[in-house]
Amino acid sequence: MTARRALAAAAGAAVLTLPLYASPFALALALTCLLYVGLAVSWSLFSGPTRYLSLATSAFFGLGAYGTAVGLGTLPWPLLILAGALVAAALAWLIGLLTLRLRGAYFAVLTFGLSEVVRHAVTYVEKSVSGTVGRVLTDAPEVPTIYWTVAAIAGAALVTFRLVQRSDLGVALRAVGEDEERAATLGVDPRRVKTVAFCLSAAFAGAAGAAMAPRSTYIDPSSVFNPFILFQTVLIAMVGGPSKLHGPVIAALGFSLLAEALRLNLPYLYLIALGLLLILSVLFLPAGLAGVSWLNRWFEPRPPRMQPDAPRR
């Protein structure tokens, strides 16, 4: 236990001090890793326990990024991140209002569809009201600032995931995921817990988008509402296994490294490989890396309790 604590502390310290000595390339790589840790963990926060497959991550991310693009220069940096989170949460509330009564594939498809609607709406508004196609981001913060912001978001996502998992909300969410009617009979308000978790999960994606926007000097709807962000997030969470914390973290590290290695040189082959990997992981690793027993023993040494709703410690 103490050895693992020490190791975690050392890893955290290494992550936080990286901008002080790492090369720009290594820093960019670490930033991508942290971004996908944050996105995948926050996605799992809602979709893991409820098994509602949300495909709206790109919309939350993109909206956060657009908030930064509009407000950069007028609002202070922390406020921009907060605004991204709030706007994304508000959008999630709206999408949830329309979709959270649907189950299964319909929910997934409609969230994907609504995020396309958001992209088209932003494009339309930019074209007809603002008279622009994209936006140029001037006086962007330094890379280390962005890095520490994204690290904070990823850290907050990890902590929130754990807190929710251990709270009453987490129990209610798992109950909804297992049998919604039964959960409702037992006094859970499915609509409320689903909405809360969906908005919470979206807030992190929005904050991440807001923080990542200044990484490129020019953004337009097709670059920040990119379905690739969604695809990579879902892939990482599913390959990692959305029910546990360490799965998505390991998968995020692995995929970000793989992406950097392959994406620039062989972009199409990289995406084909990702697609195949997703198919294979669904077929042969249904619970993800989190279902691999030796990994579980290392990260959660105590055997899992039989009643998952009993509070730990």
Add this chain to the structure above:
Amino acid sequence: MTASLFADLAVAGLITGGIYALVAIGLNLQYGLLRIMNIAHGEFLMIGAYLTYALRTATGWSPLWFVPVSALAMFALGLLIHRLIFRRLARLSLTVEELEERSLLIGFGLLFVLQNLALLIWGADLRGYDYLAQPLEYGGVIVTANRVVVFGVVVALSAALVLGLRLTMIGKAVRAMLQSPLGARLVGVDTRRLHPLCFAVGLALAGFAGALLSMIYEIAPNIGESYTVTALIVITLGGLGHITGSLVGALILGLVESFGMYLTNPSLKTLLSYGVFVLVMLIRPKGLLAR
């Protein structure tokens, strides 16, 4: 709005709607019947379109010859994919919901594989060829000849499908499975043979539609997605597992898009179709024709 403009819009809407119908019926066979939410359905349409394009430019023959070729190729691919992936998936999944979720993820994977394969082979540029592009005029309505051909083929195939489902034994078996999967097995429908067949026929319809599409539009590796979404909207509109409903829903959506784009703004096309989708989901979640 003048009468000829009205007719123009109606004809355009019906032609688009006809293509939507083929794609949607294909998806309905997979989702309504097998509960496979094949989000990569439109990608098979795209592959069919490229196949026709490639054969047409290589041989110079009429693309009509390659419509059945594309359909057959997608049929074979469908049998292969069902054998390799979905048969195993159906065995693994304990509940219908699990099957839907997992097939959605698999579809996502297939989408990325097929789209990037097309990008690798044909590149990202728009491709097209000229076929019967001369205009025809009848009573003030002007349509290019290729659209008339496409519409004729679509109507013939849809009629054949609906009749086939009503009159043949296989059609009866398929309808039985749509009504009650368990009941169909109890009365002796061989689901193990029919499931791969239905999946493959679904993809064949997508390939067929893609081949037709390549005659009237330029194609690119990313055209598939919008058709998948449209097909989903249509099967929601027409009702899950409801083949005639898909046909009606597709024509309605084609008309809504055609008139809606004229009355508002072409860049709002996606918003319009999603508007219809959300509205139907909220008001009649089981489809317009559901009893």
